[in-house]
Amino acid sequence: MFDPDTLNVYLIPFVIAIPIAILLLLAARRDDAAAADPAPPAAPAAPRHDGPAAILVVDDSAVARAKLRKLFETAGYAVVLANDGVQALEQLGHGRFAVMVTDLEMPNMNGIELIAAVQGKLDTEDLPIVAITGHDELQARVHDCQGLYGIFKKPWNDRELLKRIEALVSLRPARTTA
Template sequence: MPFELPEYLQPFLLPLLIAVPLAVLIWIITVRRGDHRDLGVPPPPVRPHPDGMRTPAAAPRAAAPVRPAAVPVSTDPADRLPLLLVDDSAVVRAKLLKLFTDAGYEAQTAKDGTEALELMSKTRFGVLLTDLEMPNMDGFELIKSVQGSMETEDLPIIAITGHEELHARLHQIQGLYGMFHKPWNDRELLKRVDTLSTMRRVQA
């Protein structure tokens, strides 16, 4: 039995048959054109293009993780531990003291190993510079005593000597951070002490 539309709906049949396909067609064209205004959807933001074209704005990039700032290491000699300069010659002690105080270091002097150990019992030093041939306690005994004590075993030691025949004995000593001949090169000696005192400062 064929379906018959009620008479009161028949006047609306033709307009519906025309309007519905037309609305669908308009919706398809609108979507393909990207015209979002007719659909009630806000368009994506745009930004100027170098060629004058309008292109959608790129999504914001995620912020890079913040790394903790490195702790700065002071290079100012005044911020470092004092130096201990040991030599039985008053002239040598005066030259070493002037060299390092002019460079901004604090320094103390001792005339032999015994006096040096007494100073180390009261003060923590950054670098020890010692002669080898001295009365009472020579440089070899001083180095052995410093390296054998838990309080001073990590103290960097530089040996200074004017005797070539002592070099063979020096090479037998473990843990020396430098050996300089008299007369020494001021620039090279300062450079070595700068490096060691900075290392000592970081370890502290």
């Protein structure tokens, strides 16, 4: 009826294979978890002159910064982020950017003050600036700013914004950063 030797022939491979399969599954899950939880990002570095064109994105909204970073990095640009105008001016002191994209309503130094500060400095006066806002009254006020290369209302159209950035990147020649 039931031969113990036949049972051993079928049972031994399962006894060996099942623990190995479990170990492989656990190892794969650990690798997936590590990939899903990457190390915290390093502080943004100043852009290098020999790499892709660098874009400075200034917005107090983490969601907006993340969306803009993904959009621009996917298009091949280096992206440096700032939370407000004060951080943006600090980043501008560390390197040369092809374009700056800034929100208008931010704490510490708003976008209109940032635009005025950037345009008032000799080393950044030729920096193309694109403004993004969710407020109609700020959009009306920003029309008074000189040297603004576009105003986009939140939520912006990715394709239109990217076309504008691509055109502006070609306007500002790259220079070596110190």
